[in-house]
Amino acid sequence: MVKPTRGVMSVGAIAALGVLAACGTTSTPTTSNSTAAGIAGCHGTITVATDLPLTGGDATDGPFPQLAAELAVNQAITAKLMGGCTLKYISKDDSTVLKNGHDPAQGAQNIQALASDATVLGVVGPFNSSVALAEIPVASTDHLALISPSNTNPCLTAVVAVCSDPTININTSSLYPAGHTYFRVIASDVQQSEIDSYIAYTVLKATKIYVIDDQEAYGRGLALLFKKYYAADGGNIVGSASLPGTTTTFATQVSLAKSEGAQAIFFGGTTGNGCGLVRRDMGSQHFNVPLLGGDGCEDTKFISDANSGSNTSEAEGSYATSAPDVTKLASSATFFSQYAAAYSAKPAPYNDGTKEPYTAYGYDAMNILLQAIHAVLVANGGQPLSDPTAFRDAVVTQLRQTSYDGALGHTSFDSNGDTTNTGFTLYKVTSGNWVGVNTYAVDTSGTVTVKS
Amino acid sequence: MSEYKGSATVDPGSLAAGGGTASLVAPAGLAPRQAQAGGLLGSIGPVVRAVHGWTSTYFAAILLLMIAVGIALTGFQHGYTLMGEQIKNALVLGAIYALVAIGYTMVYGIIELINFAHGDVFTAAGFYAFAIASVLHLDGLATSSFGGLLLALIIVFPLSMIAAGLTGVVIEFVAYRRLRDSPRLAPLITAIGVSFLIEGIMLVVEGPDNVTTHQASWINGQAFTVAGVSVLYTDLFTIGMALFLMFALGAFVRRTRLGKAMRSTAQDRTAALLCGININRTISATFFIGSALAAAAAIIYSINYGVLKWNIGFHLGIIAFTAAVLGGIGNIVGAGVGGFLIGVIYVFGGSLFGGEWSESLIFAVLVLILTFRPVGLFGVEVTTRA
Numbered sequence: 080m081v082k083p084t085r086g087v088m089s090v091g092a093i094a095a096l097g098v099l100a101a102c103g104t105t106s107t108p109t110t111s112n113s114t115a116a117g118i119a120g121c122h123g124t125i126t127v128a129t130d131l132p133l134t135g136g137d138a139t140d141g142p143f144p145q146l147a148a149e150l151a152v153n154q155a156i157t158a159k160l161m162g163g164c165t166l167k168y169i170s171k172d173d174s175t176v177l178k179n180g181h182d183p184a185q186g187a188q189n190i191q192a193l194a195s196d197a198t199v200l201g202v203v204g205p206f207n208s209s210v211a212l213a214e215i216p217v218a219s220t221d222h223l224a225l226i227s228p229s230n231t232n233p234c235l236t237a238v239v240a241v242c243s244d245p246t247i248n249i250n251t252s253s254l255y256p257a258g259h260t261y262f263r264v265i266a267s268d269v270q271q272s273e274i275d276s277y278i279a280y281t282v283l284k285a286t287k288i289y290v291i292d293d294q295e296a297y298g299r300g301l302a303l304l305f306k307k308y309y310a311a312d313g314g315n316i317v318g319s320a321s322l323p324g325t326t327t328t329f330a331t332q333v334s335l336a337k338s339e340g341a342q343a344i345f346f347g348g349t350t351g352n353g354c355g356l357v358r359r360d361m362g363s364q365h366f367n368v369p370l371l372g373g374d375g376c377e378d379t380k381f382i383s384d385a386n387s388g389s390n391t392s393e394a395e396g397s398y399a400t401s402a403p404d405v406t407k408l409a410s411s412a413t414f415f416s417q418y419a420a421a422y423s424a425k426p427a428p429y430n431d432g433t434k435e436p437y438t439a440y441g442y443d444a445m446n447i448l449l450q451a452i453h454a455v456l457v458a459n460g461g462q463p464l465s466d467p468t469a470f471r472d473a474v475v476t477q478l479r480q481t482s483y484d485g486a487l488g489h490t491s492f493d494s495n496g497d498t499t500n501t502g503f504t505l506y507k508v509t510s511g512n513w514v515g516v517n518t519y520a521v522d523t524s525g526t527v528t529v530k531s
Numbered sequence: 532m533s534e535y536k537g538s539a540t541v542d543p544g545s546l547a548a549g550g551g552t553a554s555l556v557a558p559a560g561l562a563p564r565q566a567q568a569g570g571l572l573g574s575i576g577p578v579v580r581a582v583h584g585w586t587s588t589y590f591a592a593i594l595l596l597m598i599a600v601g602i603a604l605t606g607f608q609h610g611y612t613l614m615g616e617q618i619k620n621a622l623v624l625g626a627i628y629a630l631v632a633i634g635y636t637m638v639y640g641i642i643e644l645i646n647f648a649h650g651d652v653f654t655a656a657g658f659y660a661f662a663i664a665s666v667l668h669l670d671g672l673a674t675s676s677f678g679g680l681l682l683a684l685i686i687v688f689p690l691s692m693i694a695a696g697l698t699g700v701v702i703e704f705v706a707y708r709r710l711r712d713s714p715r716l717a718p719l720i721t722a723i724g725v726s727f728l729i730e731g732i733m734l735v736v737e738g739p740d741n742v743t744t745h746q747a748s749w750i751n752g753q754a755f756t757v758a759g760v761s762v763l764y765t766d767l768f769t770i771g772m773a774l775f776l777m778f779a780l781g782a783f784v785r786r787t788r789l790g791k792a793m794r795s796t797a798q799d800r801t802a803a804l805l806c807g808i809n810i811n812r813t814i815s816a817t818f819f820i821g822s823a824l825a826a827a828a829a830i831i832y833s834i835n836y837g838v839l840k841w842n843i844g845f846h847l848g849i850i851a852f853t854a855a856v857l858g859g860i861g862n863i864v865g866a867g868v869g870g871f872l873i874g875v876i877y878v879f880g881g882s883l884f885g886g887e888w889s890e891s892l893i894f895a896v897l898v899l900i901l902t903f904r905p906v907g908l909f910g911v912e913v914t915t916r917a
Contacts, residue, residue, distance in 0.1 A: 291886075294887070319885070320881070320885050320886030320887060321885070321886065321887040322886045322887060322889075323890070325842075325843075325846045326886075327836060327838075327840075327843055327846075327847070328620075328624065328836060329886075330620040330623075330624075330878075331617060331620055331877075331878045331881040331882055331886060331889070332881070332886055334613060334616040334617055334620060334882070335609070335613065335882055337613075337616075338609050338610060338612065338613035338616070339609070351740065355741070356741075356836075356838070359747075359836070359837065359838075363747075363763065363765075364616075364761075365753075365761065380740055380741065383741070383743050384741050384743070384838060386743070387741070387743040387744070387745075387747055387836070387837030387838045388747045388836070388837045389747045389748055389750070389751050389763075389765065389837070391745075391748055
C-alpha cells in the first residue's frame with residue numbers, strides 16, 4: 080500500500096507509515112515502536128504547524144483541515160514516528176476580525192513567527208490563494224516548507240498564460256525570492272480547465288462554444304485557460320463576455336450565443352456570481368444546449384438558481400467539473416472513521432470530517448510533511464541536522480521526492496510542487512442533485528484520460 | 532439671480548478700469564492675458580464652446596442616432612433575429628429601470644433629494660411580495676388557471692405596493708423630514724445610511740444568497756413569434772404593466788388635486804404652503820407613490836427572473852438613477868423614457884462590444900449628459916432650482 084520514498088526509507092519506516100497512510104493496514108503502535116529503531120535515539124524537538132483560517136467567515140472551512148492535520152500529528156506521536164525526538168504541533172489562525180476571515184497580512188506574520196522558531200520544519204497551509212501570495216515569499220526566504228491543502232490558483236507555482244491578465248496579475252517568479260518551498264496536494268485550475276475543455280469538445284461534442292466569466296481572479300482565470308485549451312483542441316469560441324457578479328440577467332449573452340449557433344455555454348465563475356442564473360436565462364430563451372461550469376458551479380445554490388425561472392427543472396442536465404468526492408474513495412474511509420472517533424466530542428459540524436471537501440487534503444498534507452521529516456531523520460542516522468536551515472532544506476528536498484498513498488490516493492509532486500494526483504469529476508444535475516458521471520485525469524503533456 | 536447678474540454687469544467695467552490704470556503703471560502685467568486670447572488656445576476656445584453648445588442643443592438627436600446605429604449594426608452583424616431578440620430583452624429590462632427611475636425622479640422633483648434608499652425599497656418590496664404570496668399560497672392559485680393568475684396579481688400588486696409605499700413614508704418621516712431644511716449633504720448622507728440599514732436587515736433576514744421566489748412560474752409560455760423572435764407572455768406582461776402604471780401615474784399627477792399639489796410643491800414649496808397646500812402630506816404621498824411603483828417593478832422583476840437577493844436593489848437603483856438623470860431628473864415622462872433608453876443601451880452595448888462594456892457605457896452616458904445636457908433629455912420644464 081505504501082510506496083517507499085526513493086532509497087532513504089528503512090523497512091521499519093514503511094511499517095510505521097502504514098498507520099498514517101490509513102489504508103487499512105493493521106499496523107499497531109507496538110509494531111511501530113519496535114521497528115522505529117533507527118531514530119529511537121533521536122534527541123531534540125521537531126515542530127510542525129498549520130496556518131489556516133479558523134474564525135470569522137472562514138470558520139466553516141479552515142477548522143476541518145486543521146483538525147485533520149492535528150489528527151495526523153497525534154497519530155505520529157502515538158506511533159513515535161520521530162523516535163526519541165519530541166514532536167510538537169502549533170496551530171496558527173490567519174483570520175482577522177478586520178477581514179472577518181482570512182487575511183493575507185496575518186498569514187505572512189504567522190509564517191514569519193513560525194520561521195523564527197528554529198525547530199519548525201514545515202507548515203500545512205494556507206487555505207486561500209490570496210493568503211498564499213503573501214506567505215510564499217516569506218516561506219521561501221526562510222527555507223520553510225509550505226504545503227497547501229486547497230490553493231487552486233495556477234499562478235502560485237508556474238507562469239501560465241493567464242497570470243499577466245489584469246484581473247489576476249501575479250508575477251510568479253517574484254513569489255520565490257529564494258528556493259521553491261511551496262507544494263500543494265490539490266490540482267490547480269490549469270488541470271481543471273484542460274479537463275473542462277476535453278469534456279466540452281470530446282465528451283459533449285460541442286465544436287462551437289460561448290464563454291462567460293464573472294470577472295474575478297478564479298472565474299476569469301478558469302475561463303481564459305479554458306479558451307486557450309478549447310481552441311487548441313480544435314473548438315471554435317463564438318463569443319465571450321466578462322460580467323460582474325452583480326449581473327442579474329444574462330439574456331443579452333444567451334441571445335448572442337443562440338444567434339452564433341453555440342453548442343454549449345461555458346461559465347467560469349461561482350454560483351454567487353451568476354452560474355445558475357445563466358442556466359435560468361437559457362431556459363427562458365428556450366436555448367437547449369449544455370451548460371458547463373467549473374467547481375464554482377457545483378453546489379445546491381446552482382440548482383435553486385437555475386430552477387428559479389419559468390422552467391422549474393431547468394437545472395437538469397447541467398454539467399460542472401469539481402474536485403473528486405474524496406468521501407467516496409476507498410482510500411479515505413479509514414481516515415474519515417478515525418476523524419469521527421477522534422473528534423466525537425466536537426460540536427457539529429466539526430465532528431464529521433465529510434462536511435468539508437478539504438478535510439482529507441489537510442490530513443494528507445500533514446502526513447506528507449511528517450513522512451519527509453522522518454525520512455530526513457533516518458537518512459541522517461536518526462538525528463536532526465545540527466544546522467536548522469540545512470535541516471529545513473533537507474525536508475524540502477525530501478518533499479520533492481514524495482510518493483505517498485493516503486486518503487486522497489497516490490500523491491507525488493512535479494517540479495513546480497504541484498500534485499500529480501489531478502483527478503476532476505464531471506458532475507451532472509440529475510433529478511435535482513449533482514451526480515458524478517466520470518472522473519478524469521490529465522498528465523503533464525495535457526492528455527486527458529478517464530480514470531473511472 | 533439678481534445678485535449674480537449685478538456682479539456680472541459690474542465685472543467688465545471693473546476689468547476695463549483695471550486695464551486702464553495698469554497700462555499706466557505696469558503694461559507688461561496684462562500682456563500674457565492678451566497673448567492667450569490671440570494664440571492657439573484662444574482660437575480653440577470658441578470652437579470648443581461652439582461644439583459644446585451644438586452638442587448640448589442636439590444631444591437628444593445625437594444620442595438617439597447613436598442608439599439607432601447600434602441597433603442597426605447588431606442587425607447587420609448578427610442578423611435581424613438577434614436584433615429583434617435584443618430589442619425585446621432591452622424593453623423588458625428598460626421597463627423595470629423605468630419604474631424604478633420614476634421613484635427617484637419624483638422624490639428629487641419634490642424635495643431635491645437623491646433618495647439612495649429607493650433601490651433598497653425595491654428589493655424590500657420584492658421580499659414583501661414573496662412573503663405575501665407565501666402566506667396566501669398564491670403560487671398554486673397563479674399557476675392553476677388564467678383567472679387564478681389574475682386574482683393572484685390583483686392580490687399581490689396592491690398589497691405589496693401599499694406595504695412598500697408605507698415603508699417609503701416611514702423612511703421619509705424618520706430619516707428625511709427633520710433634515711428638510713438642512714444643508715443638502717445631510718439628507719444625502721442619511722439616505723445612504725438608510726440604504727445600508729435596509730440592506731443589512733435584508734441580509735440578516737433573507738441570507739446572503741439568491742432567494743427563489745417561484746413567481747417566474749406564474750406566467751408561462753410563448754405568446755407569438757415575430758420574424759424568429761419568440762415573445763413570451765412574461766415579456767408582454769412586463770412591458771404592458773410598466774406602460775400602464777406609467778400612464779396611470781401621469782394621469783394622476785395631471786388630473787387629481789393631490790397631483791396638482793405635488794406639482795406645485797415641486798415648483799415652489801413656500802408658495803405652495805402659502806396657497807394652503809399641506810406640504811408634509813404631499814411629500815409623504817410622493818414617497819408613497821414612488822415606493823409603490825418600486826414595488827410594482829419588484830414584482831415584475833420577480834415574475835421575470837424568479838430570484839431576489841439582498842443587494843440587487845442598490846446596483847439596479849444606480850442604473851435607474853442614471854435613467855432618471857438621462858430623462859431629466861424631476862421629470863416623470865423623462866424617467867420613463869430614460870429607463871427604456873438605458874435598457875436599450877445596456878443590451879445593445881453588451882451585444883456589440885461585449886457584456887463587460889454594458890455598465891461602462893451606461894455610466895459614460897451619464898457623464899456625457901452631465902457634461903453636455905445636465906437638465907436631461909426632457910429637462911426643459913424642470914424646476915429652475917435643479
